[in-house]
Amino acid sequence: MDIAIIVGLDIISGIASLLLISAGLAVIFGMMKIINLAHGEFLMLGAYTTVLSVSAGINIWIAMLVISPIVVGLIGVIVERCLIQFLYGRLVDTMLATWGLSLVIVGTTTMIFGNTIVGVASPLGGFKVGQYQSSLYTPFLAVMAVLLMVLIWVVMRFTRAGLIARAVMQNPDMAATLGVNPAKVYMATFGAGAAISGLAGGLLAPVAGIVPTMGAAYIAKAFITVVGGGTSILWGLITASGLFGFINQIAAFLTTPVYGEVILFIAAVVLIRLLPMGISGKFFKGRL
Amino acid sequence: MPNMNGMKIALIGSAIAALGVITAPLYVDLFQLMQLTVFAAMAILALSLGFIWGYGGILCFGQTSFFGLGAYAYAIAAINYGDSTPALVIAIIVPVIFAALLGYFMIYGGISDVYLGVITLTVSLILLNLVNSTAGDFYKIGNARLGGFNGIPGVPTINMPGDSSYILSPEQAWVLTGLALIAVYLGLRALIASTFGRIIIAIRENETRAALLGYDPRVYKLLTFMIGGAVAGFAGALYVNWGAFVSPTIFALGLSAQIIIWVIIGGRGTLIGPIIGCLLVQWMVTEIGAQQTLDANFILGAVLIGFVLLVPKGIAPTIRDLVASRLQRNKSATAIEDVKP
Secondary structure (H helix, E strand, O other): OHHHHHHHHHHHHHHHHHHHHHHHHHHHHHHHOOOOOOHHHHHHHHHHHHHHHHHOOOOHHHHHHHHHHHHHHHHHHHHHHHOHHHHOOOHHHHHHHHHHHHHHHHHHHHHHHOOOOEOOOOOOOEEEEOOEEEEOHHHHHHHHHHHHHHHHHHHHHHOHHHHHHHHHHHOHHHHHHOOOOHHHHHHHHHHHHHHHHHHHHHHHHHHOOEOOOOHHHHHHHHHHHHHHHOOOHHHHHHHHHHHHHHHHHHHHHHOOHHHHHHHHHHHHHHHHHHOOOHHHHHHOOOOO | OOHHHHHHHHHHHHHHHHHHHHHHHHHOOHHHHHHHHHHHHHHHHHHHHHHHHHOOOOOOOOHHHHHHHHHHHHHHHHHHHOOHHHHHHHHHHHHHHHHHHHHHHHHHOOOOHHHHHHHHHHHHHHHHHHHHOOOOOOOEEOOEEOOHHHOEOOOOOOEEOOEEEEEOOHHHHHHHHHHHHHHHHHHHHHHHHOHHHHHHHHHHHOHHHHHHOOOOHHHHHHHHHHHHHHHHHHHHHHHHHHHOOEOHHHHOHHHHHHHHHHHHHHOOOOOHHHHHHHHHHHHHHHHHHOOOOOOHHHHHHHHHHHHHHHOOOOHHHHHHHHHHHHHHHHHHHHHHHHHOO
């Protein structure tokens, strides 16, 4: 019985971490149809921001929930203004440029902080399930993932900014004729996506080894989740995270974490063969 | 066919290059020769991506997967057989089978460029994790221990076919690698000039039109992808042969990015471009490694961004267009003079 609870917790935490690490990428992909290959570096910058803020004496909750998203969001806006805006309509070039950006960010961070692992202590204690020990931080991450999804939904569904965003998502040309400037929407989107990635990076800081190259550890899963989910931001993200998180954790429980990742990947490739536009391209077409 | 002239230039150039390769040991010292050997192996890898991306229009971000699989397949087979000839064949077959499987799911799934790039990149990352986790006695194939992140040291290098006791000297290995580069270049050139090559270019230009003319784009794209895998695997075998060592970093993001940068800098839609790009970047990385202030990733990233923004066509096509427009201008200038009197 205890083991079932622990495995259940693992599955929930697997799904939650997929939601968190993929959300920023999904927002940018859903709106702009580009994959931001510097996504892992945005996560890394979020984690570094939290670590630096904490070591500067700031409360860890403020550091990860407020400072990280703001800092990385601002970086995102700067990146969009200095780089991405010149490449609209050139999807492949945008991907290549963001890949170059990812190398630049890794290189810059290495030059400043060096190639050493830093970290922060987990702010929450542990709890016991029978003979097993687990960290309270795991359910906290799950709660944060749910809150993030609710936040995205509320913003997209009930605010004017969300209305404009949905209009541009469905048909940028039509939105432009109605007086919306898609370029501005894309700028805001990129900033928002980066901010969400920064938040995720901050939240992962206590449970990850933080090095300049840490982004590479997350992007494989994030890419698969977003590509498997398709362009619908919320439904694609939630269904793909749910499916892949479940498969990954069950497979990892039965074999090893590495094989879990391989099995997750094979499942994703088969899924892409069956649903080339992702889950949401088939079942949630045109939905959020 | 307008390319006949180009083919002649390529043949003459290759002959001169081959002469250079064979005579290089006479006037280049051993250290530089070793350096050139690894450059040549990498240039073959650059050709594989230059071919499938520039001509087949397949955006593969994980060409290292095939390179690495070829390298590992060579290492494992060479240790088990003690003879490099079957190992070389296996180093080509394994990546081709992998490319066929992966390509089937992606290409027959009909996914877009963006998805294809992302999936191939993910494959290389998963392979990195997978091979990294193979430390310990449990993971061995025949006599070859996979060794996890430590890699496989002491891989037998290439020997004369049929005589496993006659192992090639570094000079001979250089000549072999250099000539292999030229042979792969000419082979791909010939392939592009053939009917198959024209069909894949037609598919790159307009997939629907090619399909309506009766060519199944999926079959041709899959074949292109597999040929790319074969060439990359071959390059991987030559790379292992250079250092007698292979480790999982061969699958890492850094190399995947570098291959893309080679092709972007050199130019898509040419074969000589990726070779030039590869040599330039390799030389640059070696130079950066000699100093401490600037990080190699930083420079590579900046170069990639600079080329995407400012020289999106790459060096070789830009120079070609410049020369062509200069010639054109000269021609029209003389034409006007002719009219004047």
